[in-house]
Amino acid sequence: SAVISQKPSRDICQRGTSLTIQCQVDSQVTMMFWYRQQPGQSLTLIATANQGSEATYESGFVIDKFPISRPNLTFSTLTVSNMSPEDSSIYLCSVWTADSYEQYFGPGTRLTVT
Amino acid sequence: AQKVTQAQTEISVVEKEDVTLDCVYETRDTTYYLFWYKQPPSGELVFLIRRNSFDEQNEISGRYSWNFQKSTSSFNFTITASQVVDSAVYFCALNHAGKSTFGDGTTLTVKP
Numbered sequence: 001s002a003v004i005s006q007k008p009s010r011d012i013c014q015r016g017t018s019l020t021i022q023c024q025v026d027s028q029v030t031m032m033f034w035y036r037q038q039p040g041q042s043l044t045l046i047a048t049a050n051q052g053s054e055a056t057y058e059s060g061f062v063i064d065k066f067p068i069s070r071p072n073l074t075f076s077t078l079t080v081s082n083m084s085p086e087d088s089s090i091y092l093c094s095v096w097t098a099d100s101y102e103q104y105f106g107p108g109t110r111l112t113v114t
Numbered sequence: 115a116q117k118v119t120q121a122q123t124e125i126s127v128v129e130k131e132d133v134t135l136d137c138v139y140e141t142r143d144t145t146y147y148l149f150w151y152k153q154p155p156s157g158e159l160v161f162l163i164r165r166n167s168f169d170e171q172n173e174i175s176g177r178y179s180w181n182f183q184k185s186t187s188s189f190n191f192t193i194t195a196s197q198v199v200d201s202a203v204y205f206c207a208l209n210h211a212g213k214s215t216f217g218d219g220t221t222l223t224v225k226p
Contacts, residue, residue, distance in 0.1 A: 042216045103147075
């Protein structure tokens with residue numbers, strides 16, 4: 001199994017600023033992902049956080065807006081840059097364990113942009 | 115491309131009624147995993163079940179049961195004798211190579 005923690009759990013930010021969200025896993029995992037859940041919506045995959053290389057972004061998401069770091073096999077960060085109210089969402093970190101084919105989600109970071 | 119359809123946006127039932135949440139998926143992959151999650155108002159995702167594409171056995175866990183039919187690309191979820199605590203948003207998801215595609219979710223309201 002994998003236990004995921006995220007920091008911060010919630011934040012209220014002003015338009016035009018940036019926020020970095022941290023994701024910490026209690027074990028080494030190969031695959032880490034970031035998802036977004038806009039209010040009243042489903043979850044959408046933002047990107048795959050690749051260890052030691054640039055993240056792989058899904059259609060509609062770009063590195064300038066959502067830079068991601070993955071310095072090791074247990075940690076990743078997602079930055080939401082130059083925020084606007086439309087970025088108000090829950091951001092979730094997820095891991096996939098390739099040996100047991102299980103998916104785990106962090107508790108999420110609830111972001112409100114004013 | 116993967117697609118997951120949860121046709122029921124909202125369902126409302128009275129306590130003790132049985133309710134089935136539908137999930138239909140599209141994929142060209144032969145190996146994939148299907149998940150159901152519950153999201154209560156607090157926002158965290160609660161894992162309910164995982165099924166791989168090669169295992170079509172139905173499963174029962176307490177009041178919950180799942181019916182996976184590969185022939186119709188469906189993975190439906192039934193709650194028997196619903197309770198108020200079952201009120202939440204339920205998501206069906208399709209995972210291939212670690213990446214998940216989620217349905218739009220079904221909001222279940224169980225009234226006392």
